[in-house]
Amino acid sequence: MKRLFPALAALLLMAIPAGAQSEPADISAAARGVVRVVIMASDGEAVTPISHGTGFAVTPNRIVTNAHVVRAALQDDTLRIAIVPPDGDSADYARVLAVSEAKDLAIIETTGKLRLPPLTISGVPAGDGAEVSAVGYPMNVDRAQGLDLPDLFRPQPPVKSRGFISGARPSRDVDTLLHTAPIARGNSGGPLLDSCGRVLGVNSFGTSSDDAADAEFSFAVSDKELLPFLKGAGITPAVNALPCQSMAQLDEAERERLANEQAAARARLAERAESDRARRERAMMEAELSVLDDRENGMAIAGLLLLLSLGAGFAAWNLRTREDGGKASRIAGVVAAAALIGALAVWFTRPGIDAIDRRAADALADDGGSGELTPTSATESGAAELTCTIVPSRSRIVSQPPKDLDFAWNSNGCVNGRTQYGFADGKWSRLFVPNSEDAVSVNSFDPATRTFRTDKFALGQSAMARARQARSRYHAPECGSQDAASRLGEMQSGVVALLPTQANERLVYSCRPSDQG
Template structure:
């Protein structure tokens, strides 16, 4: 064990001396304007789920003993990135093994080196099959040289010592330490590209991730500058320019994310503004339409009044003429009835009188009523609105069919999730893709909660048939909270599609699980859905 300090020192962070250059860089940094908003603690915490302690293990007698340790982070469920100098001894001494200690839980695992590049201080480890699965961290799409805030995550030895931990304690799961700082620029070292930053790291942080404000990896912490003599402290991380080619050349295609980094609060504020703007525009359109219809109604009423009153007067005048004709013909018939020579004329006159009387009655009865004015006004308004109103159709029915849902980046917040298009076959009863029933929430929205074992998150899908909008809120929970959520999900069996009252039943079943979730999700993916035929 007397060699342990030497080995730890060899595997720790390497130091450089900046001298006058450090002071110059610090002055430039302080003179530059402030960067983007501070990192969200929830994002850093979510990323920390995939940060592990990498332990070099030897043997003393028959007992395993830790020789040294560093930090690593998952780029796939079973593959871990760390620094080459953290594991170099294990590659040169076959009596040493590499242990992986996760930040939560009781299980650890052994790993083996599958690729190592001392030139740029990178190594790729693979966890023993079936031993442990980790939530991978996402890599930022850009290089992050905007001088914004960053967070370093890892297992510094000075913290272990301050807590009174001994070397054996590093076999126990412990949450990694997070520190904050700012990017100070990018500069190549003698052999590889590095990122200069001020987030404090120490021995044991080697191989840990440097994160942007959304918890995405922008570098792999590697070494620090010598701060003796009162010089400013600066730290170096291997840049993505080195990490991405290294991973891809070794068969790992990491999750990368190029979307803007915005907080959920910003997204909610923008969503409120969008809704308020839409409502304001709708009110303006309604007011304009109301004014247009008022003008149509006034004009139609004036026209209808003139037409109906004219038709009414004409009918009444014709009825009066017919009545006078009936009276005259009746008088002639009564005069001619006593004259045998005019019997035929008397009969014809009587018939004409009767006919004229009937016509007068019909003209009077069929004269337009004053109520017809309103009928004509209503007809004119219906014509102005584009014809008679269609039969009312529910939004669910209107949105039925095969849909393709595409991410709307401006309304989304994504840190690590995939953003592929989503195929959605929607039925009015809340059945998706013919097999997955959605439940009705308290606000009338369609909701389905997912807590799959293969996913390291709880996802809450919400679909609005009226706007054809699909929203996925993802909660990146720690191991204990995730296990609790999965237990709550396993406590009920969702009803199948087509079962009576399935939507209400599922809505009630899901409410208890939703109540246990945090107030804010880590990610929000908003999709706009269109019919498949239209999407082509």
């Protein structure tokens, strides 16, 4: 029987699609907002940790944890709550805003300058068998590392463990999620995340057994309890109910989309070439018939004029001896000369064979074509007022779903008349390194396809400090100034070099002229 469990586990793992697995970058991005919550006592000189748990930010200064994590501080007002972030060098104190003992939930608020990246709540329930990750600060890991109690105040990254949803079930009149991601004492109050790093619940407790053969399970208070609790406290968190797809899935879909577009473009080009070939052949045939007809008519007219010239000349010869002093002869001679000149003019001005190509080209131009089989460019070179709408199928949205955006694009890369975009490697882009958020955004725009895209890179406090330092080394050129696009494209390269190879979030918008509604 013992050998059967590993085999069944292997089969279950094989049955899980690759795209459902958590991407480490997503879990690490969410972990930036996961903190250690330390209950501490102080005698005015020394600080002594009493216990600790985990919490996660739902706003930059408000943190969710378990009620039992802060219970001691609620019962003894001499105890204080310390918040230790996973990165950086700034800890903070916190006060309790709301508590639900029945739901084992609490909200605490930082009292200093510490600001954290909020986690996004999943707006869809977790399905049985879905992969999940627990993030927190288990005490057994601290003990294994030999950490003393004072080390609890030193920023450290939280521990991440992976498991699967085993079902949703009420526990003590609380809606909970049963899962297999290992947790221990200290994990209490930490988030249970889906494969996109969105919060499914708040880890609360686990099973315990003296029998080593028993499987271990953990319980998390579900979002069905968390969201009403937050609403009751006047907090509106970021909620995302869109399907979760991995960046690998998105990249593969994008490659397939581009391949399909290129195949369709080649098919359209071939169809156009065939259509142009047929039009050209028809135009050549009509031009050839027209030229040959004009040549035959010209030759016939020249022949008639030549005969007229010969007849008039013959008459002039015969009339030279008349008694009218040669007047009739001279008239006939003028007629003969004029007819001869007309015959020569008609003969030499009749269309040649080369006129066939010219008439065919003129006919194609009149028909709306240039006569050349050259592809046209879809590049929009002028200014445009655009409205851009998110394309969910091409986007990876792990935070709150975005709204439509409006912007004015100019061919020199000046957006809204004030923001210059850089041009490098054939792409228009603008890099944003905010002071209020620990994430770098790279906006790009393709005028040919009217596609606007935002790639967001979630960084820790240390990495974000380096990005801000690199950004401070240059000033973006004035919008529309001489060589502004190329200069900015080169300036931004220093910050881009600090970014991870893969973004955490990708927003793709399809843009259309604003006057099209």
